[in-house]
Amino acid sequence: MLRPRKLPRETKLWNQAFPAQCCIVQSLVTPTQQVVKMAGILDVPKPRINCSMLSQHISRPVCFVGRVEKVHPTGKTFTVADGEGKIATVELNDPLEEELSGVVEVIGMVSNKGAIMATTYNMLREDKGIAFDLELYNEALKVIQDFPQHYPFEVAASG
């Protein structure tokens, strides 16, 4: 984990060296707190799944990568398409504060209805016209599902 004990003094040194980045560095203390806040779900395995695997992961944490389809006017829910073109619904605790488009990676729990209750999400930028091949990603999902011993979503206790 991060070491909070030494952080304040060294953050100050960093600030002196990079005054222009003060604001960024200031926020450095908070990621630790954010991590603690979201610790529950981020500190456990979050299997990568597509729409057809949702029903097997009800009430469990998952990681879903898809393309944003429709954002609800309230900004509290949106839909994503997976590599098979199937649609999943993502529900947020707080309304979106940014415009959402392109490829998004959602971390959340699967509800009884099969919706993803998002804890956090990240927009994955497709740089310089290199498109993310969602169909290929979907194929990779099937491979890692076929070989869980070579791509485990769990940590062995013996380690």
Place this chain on the structure above:
Amino acid sequence: MWNQACSQSPGGMTCHKAGISKRATLQILPCTVSQLLSASQVSNDTFTMCHWELNQVSLVGIIRGFAPFVTNVQYSVDDMTGPPLSVRQWVDTQDCAQTLLSPGTYVKVTGSLRSFNGQRSLLAMDIRCIKDLNEITSHMLEVVQAHMQLFGKAFDVNMNPTTVPQSGRVLSHGGGGGGHPEGVLPNGLSTIQGQVLHVIRRFSVGVGISLRDLKIQLDHLSIRDIRDSLAFLVNEGHVFTTIDDHHFKSSDH
């Protein structure tokens, strides 16, 4: 920087610990966080997976948080297979601008696994932002392919040997002679590929050796094995064709 990182290891140079594990993974092994956390620790800074000693590993994940210190930056990198892993990178004081990567960035890390006070972390040799998101996909597939090739016989979560599911789509394309970990030479070639290359090297004068002569030299091998090996060797650049598609020369001759 590389040497600095290596010599800072409290247990000394990890590369020269003889006798602990005879087999070591010489290439950079693509891994998941869960695999690194599950690896067995055999000594201070030596870890093994299925009795293979780990050297450098690679990891693809998203940065969840980071903390800068005077001499190093610590990132927590999450690849979804477990809790985020702590990744430490030494700061080059000459060029500090290189280092800051913000949370939410997907990165590829290469480095070696360390343990400090029972806490595992990755000592990074290199951290770079992923520009092409398809690297997330390719890393997932590389992990499966590399572990299948190295460890062949699979183990389930309780470390009981299980049979590898015969899903042909992964096994059959085996670039480096997949599925035959015993027969892999140090240069990454299978024994059959090694024999074919050896003969081509011996006959790499003039127009090289014809496929027919190759078959005569290697009459214990099936023509199919020879053709498969040739396709691999040509693809990997060890061998090239000369006057026509049936004459071969070794590229390092």
